[in-house]
Amino acid sequence: MSDVHGALPAHGQSLRSIIDARDRFLAPGGALIPRRDTMWAAVVDAAALHDEIAGVWNDDVFGVDMTVVHEAAVNTWHGTRFGEADLVTRPECWAAIDYARLASAHLCGRAAWTIEEPRTAHGIGVWFDWDGAEGVTFSNSPLSGERHVYRQAFFPWPAALELNRGDQVHITMRADPVGSDYVYRWDTTVRGEDGTAKAGFVQSDFLGQVLSANRLRKQASGFKPTLSEEGRIDRAILNGAASGLPLEQIARAISAAFPHRFREWTDAQRRVGEVSCKYCE
DSSP states (O other): OOOOOSSSSSOTTHHHHHHHHHHHHOOTTOOOSSOEEEEEEEEEOOHHHHHHHHGGGGSEETTEEOGGGHHHHHTSOEEEOOOGGGBSSOOEEEEEEETTTOOOSOEEEEEEEEOOSOEEEEEEEEEEEEEEETTEEEEOOTTSOOOSSOOEEEEEEEEEEEEOTTOEEEEEEEEEEETTEEEEEEEEEEEOTTSOEEEEEEEETTTTSOOOHHHHHHTSTTOOOOOOHHHHHHHHHHHHHHTTOOHHHHHHHHHHHOTTTOSSHHHHHHHHHHHHHHHOO
């Protein structure tokens, strides 16, 4: 039994943790709670939220050109609460998670709509229906009338779109585990009733991260690392631990080796203790 959702089921280590626990601990004939999550999406009108996210970055503020931040801002999804009136289209299922059969923590799906009435739209709203057991369910859909801790997710477009009757909106959504969390990608294509392309967006919250060139350089497969002083200190502490030395003796050795950092051995004791708690049994 688990409850590891964020605003969406693919959150943190959620799906990988459930798969691992199920494969190692679930007895034959055992039950999983929840049984499944169904993922839904709709085109939404979210003018105020979109302006809050992206509007300021379209302006010259106090003589500072803010437009360079716009791309990062619109490639970040946000938790929010929609009402029924905010939905431009009916909901469409883009993914279903059956926890008994789930083999991968990666999610991918598509949805498509034909616009029935002219509306201004600002992005995609996403939510889930939770099925815990027979007759035990809940939903964070804006149509459910329920209100609880789980909000919906808003995946903004770079700019508002004026949608006309007959326009076709197609999206592809992905959620891929990377490190300790998920990277979401949402691609959108909008065509007019005659098939003419009106808009196309390729977005990901990877593009919403602020990554320095130096950090990326240090993570490249061909990078040859050289330990910084911080790394040399930790290496010396770990070498002392691997040799079976008590912490006081390690701290005294660290103080002697790095006197400009630790004037007394007691100054090094805290650093030694932190490394011990992190790596030692």
